[in-house]
Amino acid sequence: MDVTLTVNGAQQTLQLDDPRVSLLDALRQRLDLTGTKKGCDHGQCGACTVIVNGRRINSCLTLAVMHDGDEITTIEGIGTPDNLAPLQRAFIKHDGFQCGYCTPGQIVSATAMLEELRQGWPSQLTGDLGAADLTDEEIRERMSGNICRCSCYPNIVDAIRDAAGETGSQAGGQPGARLAAEGAA
Amino acid sequence: MSEPIEVSLSHRMNFADKEDLLDRTTQGIIGTPMDRPEGPLKVSGTATYADEDHPPGTVYGWLVRSSISKGWVTGFNTRELRAMPGVLAVIRDKRMLRNPAQGQASKAPYQGPAEIFYKGQPIALVVAETFEQARDAAIKARADYDDRSEKGVFVPAEAKYEAPRSQQSSQGDLDAAMDGAAFAVDVEYHTPSMSHAAMEPHAAVAWWDGGSVTLRGSYQMLGSNKAELADSLGISPKKVRILSPYVGGGFGSKLGISHEGVAAAIAAQKLGRPVAVALHRRQQFETTIRRSESRQRVRLSCDAEGRMTGVGHEAWVSNLPAETFSEPVSQATPFTYEGENRKIGHHVGRLNITCAGSMRAPGEAIGVPVTEAAMDELAHAAGIDPVEFRLRNIPEKDPSSGRPFSSHRLADCLRRGAESFGWHNRQAPGARREGEWLIGMGVTSAIRVNMLEPSTARVILLPDGTARVETDMTDIGTGSYSILTQIAAEVLGLPADRVTTVLGDSDLPQSSGSGGSFGAASSGSSVMLAAKAVRQKLAKRMECDPDELTLKDGYAIAENRRRTLAEVLAGDTLQGTGTIKKGLTSLGHQQASWGAQFAEVAVSSVTGEVHVRRLAATFACGRILNAKTARSQCIGGMIFGIGQALHEKVETDARDGSFVNRDLAEYHVPANLDVPHIDIEFLDDRDPYANPMQAKGIGELACCGTAGAIVNAIANATGHRFRSFPVTLDKVLEKLG
Numbered sequence A: 001m002d003v004t005l006t007v008n009g010a011q012q013t014l015q016l017d018d019p020r021v022s023l024l025d026a027l028r029q030r031l032d033l034t035g036t037k038k039g040c041d042h043g044q045c046g047a048c049t050v051i052v053n054g055r056r057i058n059s060c061l062t063l064a065v066m067h068d069g070d071e072i073t074t075i076e077g078i079g080t081p082d083n084l085a086p087l088q089r090a091f092i093k094h095d096g097f098q099c100g101y102c103t104p105g106q107i108v109s110a111t112a113m114l115e116e117l118r119q120g121w122p123s124q125l126t127g128d129l130g131a132a133d134l135t136d137e138e139i140r141e142r143m144s145g146n147i148c149r150c151s152c153y154p155n156i157v158d159a160i161r162d163a164a165g166e167t168g169s170q171a172g173g174q175p176g177a178r179l180a181a182e183g184a185a
Numbered sequence B: 001m002s003e004p005i006e007v008s009l010s011h012r013m014n015f016a017d018k019e020d021l022l023d024r025t026t027q028g029i030i031g032t033p034m035d036r037p038e039g040p041l042k043v044s045g046t047a048t049y050a051d052e053d054h055p056p057g058t059v060y061g062w063l064v065r066s067s068i069s070k071g072w073v074t075g076f077n078t079r080e081l082r083a084m085p086g087v088l089a090v091i092r093d094k095r096m097l098r099n100p101a102q103g104q105a106s107k108a109p110y111q112g113p114a115e116i117f118y119k120g121q122p123i124a125l126v127v128a129e130t131f132e133q134a135r136d137a138a139i140k141a142r143a144d145y146d147d148r149s150e151k152g153v154f155v156p157a158e159a160k161y162e163a164p165r166s167q168q169s170s171q172g173d174l175d176a177a178m179d180g181a182a183f184a185v186d187v188e189y190h191t192p193s194m195s196h197a198a199m200e201p202h203a204a205v206a207w208w209d210g211g212s213v214t215l216r217g218s219y220q221m222l223g224s225n226k227a228e229l230a231d232s233l234g235i236s237p238k239k240v241r242i243l244s245p246y247v248g249g250g251f252g253s254k255l256g257i258s259h260e261g262v263a264a265a266i267a268a269q270k271l272g273r274p275v276a277v278a279l280h281r282r283q284q285f286e287t288t289i290r291r292s293e294s295r296q297r298v299r300l301s302c303d304a305e306g307r308m309t310g311v312g313h314e315a316w317v318s319n320l321p322a323e324t325f326s327e328p329v330s331q332a333t334p335f336t337y338e339g340e341n342r343k344i345g346h347h348v349g350r351l352n353i354t355c356a357g358s359m360r361a362p363g364e365a366i367g368v369p370v371t372e373a374a375m376d377e378l379a380h381a382a383g384i385d386p387v388e389f390r391l392r393n394i395p396e397k398d399p400s401s402g403r404p405f406s407s408h409r410l411a412d413c414l415r416r417g418a419e420s421f422g423w424h425n426r427q428a429p430g431a432r433r434e435g436e437w438l439i440g441m442g443v444t445s446a447i448r449v450n451m452l453e454p455s456t457a458r459v460i461l462l463p464d465g466t467a468r469v470e471t472d473m474t475d476i477g478t479g480s481y482s483i484l485t486q487i488a489a490e491v492l493g494l495p496a497d498r499v500t501t502v503l504g505d506s507d508l509p510q511s512s513g514s515g516g517s518f519g520a521a522s523s524g525s526s527v528m529l530a531a532k533a534v535r536q537k538l539a540k541r542m543e544c545d546p547d548e549l550t551l552k553d554g555y556a557i558a559e560n561r562r563r564t565l566a567e568v569l570a571g572d573t574l575q576g577t578g579t580i581k582k583g584l585t586s587l588g589h590q591q592a593s594w595g596a597q598f599a600e601v602a603v604s605s606v607t608g609e610v611h612v613r614r615l616a617a618t619f620a621c622g623r624i625l626n627a628k629t630a631r632s633q634c635i636g637g638m639i640f641g642i643g644q645a646l647h648e649k650v651e652t653d654a655r656d657g658s659f660v661n662r663d664l665a666e667y668h669v670p671a672n673l674d675v676p677h678i679d680i681e682f683l684d685d686r687d688p689y690a691n692p693m694q695a696k697g698i699g700e701l702a703c704c705g706t707a708g709a710i711v712n713a714i715a716n717a718t719g720h721r722f723r724s725f726p727v728t729l730d731k732v733l734e735k736l737g
Helices: A023-030 A086-093 A103-118 A136-142 A153-171 A180-184 B039-043 B078-082 B131-139 B174-180 B222-233 B259-271 B281-287 B364-382 B386-391 B410-421 B480-492 B519-541 B565-569 B627-646 B706-718 B729-736
Strands: A002-007 A010-015 A049-052 A055-058 A071-073 B005-013 B059-065 B071-076 B087-091 B122-128 B143-147 B169-171 B183-191 B203-209 B212-217 B240-243 B275-278 B294-302 B308-319 B341-350 B437-449 B455-461 B467-470 B499-502 B550-552 B555-558 B561-564 B574-582 B592-604 B610-620 B678-682
Touching: A023 A049, A023 B131, A049 A103, A055 A103, A086 A103, A086 A153, A086 B039, A103 A136, A103 A153, A103 B039, A136 A153, A153 B627, B005 B519, B059 B131, B059 B259, B059 B281, B071 B122, B078 B087, B087 B131, B087 B259, B122 B131, B122 B259, B174 B294, B174 B308, B174 B341, B183 B364, B203 B259, B212 B222, B212 B259, B222 B240, B222 B259, B259 B275, B294 B341, B294 B364, B308 B364, B364 B386, B364 B437, B364 B627, B364 B706, B386 B410, B386 B437, B410 B437, B410 B592, B410 B610, B410 B678, B437 B610, B437 B706, B455 B480, B455 B519, B467 B480, B467 B519, B480 B499, B480 B519, B480 B627, B519 B555, B519 B565, B519 B574, B555 B565, B561 B565, B592 B706, B610 B627, B610 B706, B627 B678, B627 B706, B706 B729
Parallel strands: A002 A071, B005 B574, B059 B275, B212 B240, B308 B341, B467 B499, B610 B678
Antiparallel strands: A002 A010, A049 A055, A049 A071, B059 B122, B071 B143, B087 B122, B169 B341, B183 B294, B203 B212, B203 B275, B294 B308, B437 B592, B455 B467, B455 B574, B550 B555, B555 B561, B592 B610
């Protein structure tokens, strides 16, 4: 069965011999995009977070065959070592990682999370549905689907707050502003 | 290119360091909060971990595990599985592991998976063309058993306990001290079995070339891992190469060679193809290692002025039959506080539950929070502020052995930390309330023994004036790439971007590996010595005494002569080899890292949930090599402590010893919202007895106590003591009524 995916801006057709292949394993084993990590294969840790059609999902919880025609952004599409996105630079500056295994998922998740905030999506902590601010508590709540066992959480919050300021000025902080990820891809 | 000119320095730590080299060099990079050099790779997903960068033609293996808890495998539906699509092999090999190797074992662990000692033990490997085919076949695997599970022991209360003579000690008469004391506590605490749950589950890819095997794996100590894998396979260590350039967390779970590595190597040998075996998260929980649960009896006594007269600490832990490791719960107790009457007891029970082994700060991580909680109870009984009570009982020398301390900064940490945290605002138990929330503060001392292990490194200064550091050390998130780069740059007077550090290859000089918080001090000292050997050679070429040589920003400066390193090298390559060995200073002095930690919690009187609102710590651990990575290690360790205090517990089934909560949905490690802002402060400190860098271990110290500070804060908030970790909602509600 053929599945056509647009991964990090490049359209490619994947000839899948097995419908059981998860989107995560398709990325890692068939497309050699190993930046997306497998931490639990059960949707519990967030290491495999990718952006599909603008929304962050756990790629281990969905099958590749379900994504024909979809646009997918992985960590490789966020920025490269020579051309890092603001979030990636902020993670380095604030030491928002130690072992680095959850880091691609954290950064992809944060990229989409900031866009959710710009679009005014509420979280469980948002008191006023019309106004979700970028408070530390909002960042913590919205990033709690991404586990970091090295436990760099305070540094991750610092990095996201810092980068949000930087990208906010670039994107004008307007609702519906394009994802920094897509810009960098 | 011409052959490198080789120089070397070997140093045994027999005397206190007087040279103080890193305080006399002038590059100014050591200790700075330099960004991790591997950072751009990690944040872009291009750092490659174990189950990545597969050689062409790699096929996939999946471990099949026992469904019984004790007995033997007598048959297997191999033929049925072999007929399934894509299946290449069903491997049941007596070289496969029963238990993973313990840290620094350097020989094969228990092998022979046909005999079963715990439920979930790997018994076979199914290999197929694709991951999905291998997993599907493994699910359909069926073994026949001679099932002796009814003879298994699955709960600590039913275990037979051994009391190794070398691990019992006493002095004075603790019973009499307790009877005659003005104040005393005799309390029993329980800590649960825990799981490391590193984000990268164990994984390995193996391939053979003739009689030699290369294994890409996720391991912490490549020197001993190489010996363990070789011994497991029955080949020479010279025929084994292990690559672990990036390790997705370890915390002790990857100290020894494990099931996936040996199984992948055997399968690759049989099939003549590269084989990848990655553990599923549930397999990581059930087949690698766990931290033992513990029961701890603590007896403490003091006189009317709050001077301690007695210290007793007895522990009961468990492991599989015949395993030699048992968590050294009372490791810090003999030297932490005063008391002329003392008793240490240690008991190991035998359970048919997944192997117990080292997890971040084995011993102190579970012992210190308990003794510190008991100290809080005694301070309360004596009516003395808990910080003041600790300060009154800090010994001048090790009260058990009589040895002097190499350096002792606990009092400084307590005083400084209390001031920074605002400890004076602490109120009486149960006195502070904000709506439904009960607010409390707690303190703990943090203590972790300091160690040095043999370590060797190479530092190569190339003709263009750039340098390369080479050692088989691993960076498991600890910051090895950062600090080893900084050490070499500092000693050679180079900007950090002119130094490249290559790690995680067992073909490189053997280091201490990552474990026991000795990695930075040991491997760092070897890099310092290697660079110092090169420095001495440069001094010769500059025709000056090494003490008169200044190396800075790529220049060599002596007596008003200033030359670039490229000019001094004149086309030559200088290759320095440095080796550090432990010596008399580890015997003559009690060495430890010190700290004081403070917690503020809010406890809901409605739901029983505990929020950690503030955490702060002051640490003294010798020279800080990188202020940024050191701080991250401390933050991470303290958050480990939050999990230990409030969330984490492996629940095992009393009927068969299996793990009930064996994944990250059911075993609760802290998530982002569980964690407040954390303040970390380092005292300017040096420990000349520790190593030539005068640095000490950090990564484990931070988790030795945090859970104690949190339960002490809960006691201050609620007026109730909780002596069973973790302090979950049900326990709180039961006491709050």
